[in-house]
Amino acid sequence: MGKWKIVCFLSLLSILTYFSGKVALKGEEILRIHIIANSNNPKDQFVKYLVRDRVLKEYSQELKNLKGIKEIEKFIGNNLQDIEDLAGNVLIENGLAYGAHGELGNFDFPTRLYLDTVYPKGQYKALKIILGEGKGDNWWCVMFPPLCLVGEIEEKGVFAEPSGEIEDVEVEYEYFILNLLKKIIEFIKKIFS
Structure with a gap:
């Protein structure tokens, strides 16, 4: 009976993994925005999100109106200095003088799940914004x-102004695989109880 449970568990795990999201196709035109924090200090991590919010808020309407990746790359290339300046201004407003650097190019990324799509390890075109030394955790x-850049971002309050002191911010991490395993275990308990 024990082997049967293991086979069921592994089969269920395979099915759930397969249906939990789609995989981005090789060669599919994808352009990422990638913001790398100065460090993992809570203030540096918090300001990374402020930079994200400001850049997306400032440029989302123009980017939504562009057709295709080539137009977006051209727009970003023409506005790269303004994007760097905008990010630098967010840092200055928050008492950080280490500056920001922007790059548009092809960069290596590990396998990641974003929304319902798995993006396999590989090179992707990206607007990379490096804050300070760029040694902290990143967001993309x-x-x-x-x-x-969809409208629901604003509805969810991504662009909301922060409240409280930056030093009081706690970073919470979630792990996709652990959450998936918890759901699978709960499901199996229901089946066998």
Whole structure:
């Protein structure tokens, strides 16, 4: 009976993993925005999100109106200095003088799940914004197709002004695989109880 449970568990795990999201196709035109924090200090991590919010808020309407990845790349290339300046201004407003650097190019990324799509390890076009030394955790999303520029971002309060002191911010991490395993275990308990 024990082997049967293991086979069921592994089969269920395979099915749930397969249906939990789609895989981005090789060669599919994808452009990411990738923001790398100066460090993992809570203030540096918090300001990374402020930079994200400001950049997306400032440029989301223009980017939504562009057709295709080539137009978006051209727009970003023409506005790269303004994007760097905008990010630098957010840092200055928050008492950080280490500056920001922007790059548009092809960069290596590990396998990641974003919304319902798995993006396999590989090189992807990206607007990379490096804050200070760029040694902290990063944030990214897909700019094209415009997954991080959709209207629901504003509805969820992504662009809301922060409240409280930056030092009081706690970072909470979630792990996709652990959450999936918890759901699978709960499901199996229901089946066998």
